[in-house]
Amino acid sequence: MKRIILLSASILFSVITFVMANRISSVPDEDNPPRGILTGRVTEAGSNVPLEYTTIAVYTIEDSSLVGGTVSDPEGNFEIRKLPYGEYYVVTNFVGYQKKVIDPVHVTPDNNRVDLGLLEMSVDKQSIEEVEIVADRKHVDYRLDKKIVNVSQDINAAGGTAADVLENTPSVSVDIEGNVTLRGSGSFTVLIDGKPSVLEGSDALQQIPASAIENIEIITNPSAKHDPDGNAGIINVIMKEKTDQGLNGVINASAGLNNKYRADFLLNRRVGNWNFFLGGNYNNNLYPGRLTREQITFTDSTDRILEADGAFDFRRSGTQIKGGVSHDFSEKSTLTLEASGGNYGFGIDRSNRSHEYTIPAANDVYYVSRSIMNRNGRYYNLNANYTKTFDSRDHQLTAMAYFSQSVGESTDDQEDYNTGPDYMVEDVIPVSNRSVETEDEYEARVEIDYSRPVGASGKLELGYQARIDDEFENRLYQEYDHDSETWIENALYTSDLDFFRNIQAAYVTYGGEWKNFQYQLGIRGEYTYRKIDHEKSEDIFLINRLDYYPTLHLARQFKNDHQLMLSYSKRVDRPRGYWLEPNRSYVDPYTIRIGNPALEPEYIHSLELGYQKGWGMNFLAAELYYRNTRNLITRVTEYDDSLDLFILNIENLNNDHSAGAELMVNWKFWKWLTVNGSFTPYYYRIDGDINGTPVSEETFSWSSNLNTTFQITPTTRLQTNMAYRSKTVTAQGSREGFYYMNVAFRQDLFDRKLSATLQVRDLFGSMKRDFTNVGENFLQHVVMSREPRVLTLTLSYRINNYRNEPGDRQGGGGEMDFGGGF
Template sequence: MNSRIVLAIILLLTITYSISAQPRERGASPRGSIRGHVFDSALEVPIEYANIVLYSLRDSSQVTGTITDQNGLFLITELRPGNYFLEISFMGYVKKTIDRVEVRPRSGEVNLGNILLDQIALKLDDVSIAAEKPPVEYHIDKKIINVEQHLTAVSGTAVDVLENVPSVIVDIEGNVSLRGSGNFTVLIDGRPTILDANDALQQIPASTIDNIEIITNPSAKYEPDGIAGIINVILKKNRLLGGGGIINLNGGLDDRYGGDVLLNYRRGIASATFGLNYSKRHFPGSSTVESYTTMGGNKTYINSEGSKLWGRTGYGIRGSLDLDLSSNDLLGVGFRWGRREMVHASDLNYDEWSEPALLHTYYTSISDMQRSGAFSMAYLEYRRRFGKKDHEITSRLSIFRGDMEEEGTNELVDANDLLTSGQISTEDGPGRRIFVNVDYTLPLGKTNKFESGYQGRFGAHEDITGLYEYDPATGIYEYRPDYSHSVDYSRDIHALYGIYSGEMGRFGYQGGLRGEYTNRNIDLVGENERFSIERWDYFPTLHTSYQFNGRKQLMASYSRRIQRSRGWHLEPFITWTDAYNVRTGNPDLKPQYIDSFEAGYQTFLGKYFISTEAYYRVTHNVIEFVRSVYDTSVTLRTPENVGTDYALGTELMVNGNPMKWWDINCMVNLFNYRIEGTLYGEPFSEESFDWNLRLNNTFDLTRSTKLQINGRYNSPSASAQGQREGYFMANVALKQEFFEGDLSATLQVNDLFQTAKRESTSEAPGFYSHSIYQREAPIVMFNLKYTINNYRDKKEKGRQQNDFGEDDF
């Protein structure tokens, strides 16, 4: 593994040196200047720190640039005579281009006068959104979730934000699915993470997030892993000169509290960010299960009811430093360290009997599963811009490490409070990953460009499982070596990609191809078994768009993706998870391949912005966890390639303002799900019509007071062996700002009517199970946020929020 790190560093430094060694252009003696004032078009106030970039009209090469001062003024001096064009941009505003600026010999200064920038949210024209960004923005290749607009999630994590966004479903235990699939990739600031997707989202406080990108049909530049696409979490960072930060504190009922601090400083060529966070979330609830198994002609019933608790505790630290080495060279370094702890505990009363005897046995099952571990990440990134606009190369090295320890205890106590049986299962697994990226972009003319790159992923981890069983005769837990194993995993993936994009009039297109070579080995330590794979895979992508008159746009895309199995899915041995459930892996599992098609259309209808998307997804080699009878009252879960599934659906989003003080956002997702294949040697086919609805309402009660009310409904959904029932949930939040926004307080109440629950049925030859879990509700949280060195107060009084819905800091 160390040799891989050394090779990756050598590769990165070689690329960096070869790029930096290229000669830089020198300009001739300039003779003229360009002046202008940049204003907010709606508020008629100057915009400070707006970016001004000047390009040559002849070849689109970048000439120079500057920023505006506190009065919105900029001045570019010592320019050679010639023709130029100018780009003016600032966070939260529509970029403006002045197509032709002529500097003549001895003409002196060119005064462009007042230049007005429109806020991005105001591109809805007649739709008034109080100069704030909408909760959801639609782009050609992604949806952007503006986190600050989701008041009911302010004290939560990234998962709480996703509860009220299109394409995503979150169950009451925080498990996320994207367009009906739990298999997706999570990126943090565009970088991968060593954590599982759900774990990663649960670790990120909502208050530290700028926005979340939902990318359901990524281009060939992105890793193709994940059935449903990519969720990219963009964290807050400093963008303006000076220092500042944010402090958040929150607390609620049932042992829930947390906080985070984010500090930023930018001066000269350096920009630094430092953050700390802590979060504890416990969710008590109740559980009811009715089940039976049939084995050897005997039918055994097991019913249970009682209390359950699940929760997560996480804390971490992160930092980054960006250095503008020159106008064309950027060097960035950063790190992130954290620790997460998860708990699943239950105290259930059981009633067990068999037919034909009908003799009931009553006992109590006490379970406690603790899972914890630390994770860390560090990266080094270098970007080199060449003379021409958008002509650049970026190289990045990321190193990850994670440790995991798990211990689960399950004990059965009879009616006399005597311990009759028990199990302790353990699992330990340190893991390491290295990512190397080199991405190159070459503009071709004004509208076309070519992109290519290399991406390497090198990973290895261990998995050590153990089982101890209680011996009533000795009163101690005895080690069971026949159910204890050690496994070493290694997987290297090398990828090359190429993308060509361009425009022909109103038609835009992008085509790409990615090739990946995978080398994977699984070694059972001490058992002389190895499972290996060497394989090439190819992933084409295509994105198109057409711009109509009247702000209407049609988009269509295709991508091919892959879902590779997790390590424990492939383990060829029995692992006990509790007294009633065992699992085994399947080393013969094939990866799932996905063909994904999408088409979208955006338009305006009066005061409302409307977006609709249609999608069709085919998944080959579908993996489902098949349940069967392992022993009397014990079921076995095994991952199997059961067949092919099909999802055909549409998403509709409507956003607008019925009144100046009322913003409404409605999202509907309708899709037909069908799965067919072979199970237990017999063909099967299951189908369901699934839908979910979200309705978000935000009311500006006063200039400093907001009320948000939202509700969502998830319909029932089918699987190969059963069905999950639907449920409804309503949330409400009230936010009050003080001291012109420096301090804000938010009271949020989630699951207001205690209607959220998880109810499911599983059935197959030899067993049946119907379970209901409902957490205690309503969930009440209170959040305080304080902004340090509020720029709006000192220099931008009267300005509204930036593109993240958050004051600059």
């Protein structure tokens, strides 16, 4: 209770400080005269489709001189700041639409925040007969606190998943197993429409169909309004949504060579103030590949060498059904209820041939290993969202309640056959074992967020969040006795674990303007209670602590669409549940894993400096970043002579430093050619101590992406995507570089109601995973490659001209809009 009181007092003190600071700074002076703000939203009349890049100009009524202007963002919103008090008229213009004039508009001390509301623009029928307009959006939009990946512009991701979309995106790398890293880290938070995902990280991104995604927000330095979880930040997936009257929807289906199938649908029906939606998806994909392993173990008298070669089939599958209803009580009050449920599955079937020998020479050992790993589960989640808007879009109250349950089972069956050099397994009795892990997890959240304008240009945000996670895991390991033909439990690898965590959080942010600068300050306080109870340990592992997470965002807008931004945030990376299991877990015939219930969270300090320059649809963006992780959770590989096994441990051992730059350019050279390229050089250093040995490794690496789109006809596109990832180091070794190329061709048919996309992934078969681990008495080298030249055909059918326009949802908590940006 004392900690809760301290947290509440801290937040209250922060609120009072920010408000008082704003009131003091709002006193006018000669260098900073009081000025007003003009806001609104532009849409197409009838369809309510937002109109991006609409020109908004403000003229004085007295002499029609231009005093301000801007262009609308992808949601159709605009904001013009620093308007002197006076009487004006506003003109909106967009090619193919009739000009709209709003007259008069009064900006006064008593009315210094003028919201023009919804501005509907009618299609100019004469213009539309003369020219066909195809509205393209940039592949990546840069905002002050996020990057927004527009999925509709990436035809290479058709028929794929969210992970496939991110494969072509700055800051993100995806390996051949679908593992996603954000700025070199696999630790990030995945949200879906601003709400938590039942699955975590790469697993969640691999299950979300790209065709159901509106856009993806990449937030590497979130404000205090967001959860601080994740070393590298947040990936927020915004799903498609429609609000037009009547029935509309979209159906997608894709099929690829070697058993790759995916389908999804989304239907919406709007009746008056009610909106009903229903969606579902199915996927079943097989990815064959090959793996080679070379391993040397050094002892005092001999060196033992293992050479293994084999094939594997990697499988992913899943189904989901979701539905919901929203009701507009008024233009400013909406309640949405949603529910979803489904199942997921993935696994690997392996078959390896291994040869072991020693130097000096002794008897050679040959054997065949066959293993089948399956992980399956089912889940459901329920959530309710309420939004109340007051006198302006910046004055809003939102509330969210979320509950989910997932039940899963993971099985691993292994058979080893001792053979001769010919690897024949006939009449050989295998050594058989299997492990079964079951888990039952519950998560509940409640969030309340409030924002309101303060003074002429300030904005205050407050919020509270409660998070409860409860998880039970049972791990069973068995060995098969061929004499009795029964499975016998091995108690050494069998155990139960109970995990409980309660997080209570509150935050406050305050943003505003000072001369030519825009700023936002924030702080988040979190009280964490974590308890781990393991049946084989007499200890109960507790964490009971209070943490603070400050954030800072600054922006400087220059003339001619130049913008400079600086941000800082402190974040936390909490240990995953399976990292905390203290029992031994079987991995393969050579390896076991031991968790650590005493693991503590990592703490990350992140600093970014960004620059943007825009020329309409063309832009240049550059970012410099630095990230320092303290109390770094480190995976350590050791060789145990007594067990003749490799042991994977995990400890809080090290600190690391990451620094780099991200350069990106989007340029439309001609109507038929658009190029989007990025280049990311970065430096990484890790310092620490592994098994009493000081460790200091550093590397300079780089990566690049090049996306080229050819608009052959108004309904025909060809797109290529090329990427390179250079060599990099790890705590105990290195990973070799690799490159790949994808090609896609899209044809729209029947007045764009039907689209067909043909794509080839990894055209040159060059994508692979090649890594080396080196320890005190061992060396490992593993190369993994997956099926090349994957050919897929995707069909998409739109019901009642369903279009991929952006919605109004702010996802994971909205964005800081300081007036400007792209």
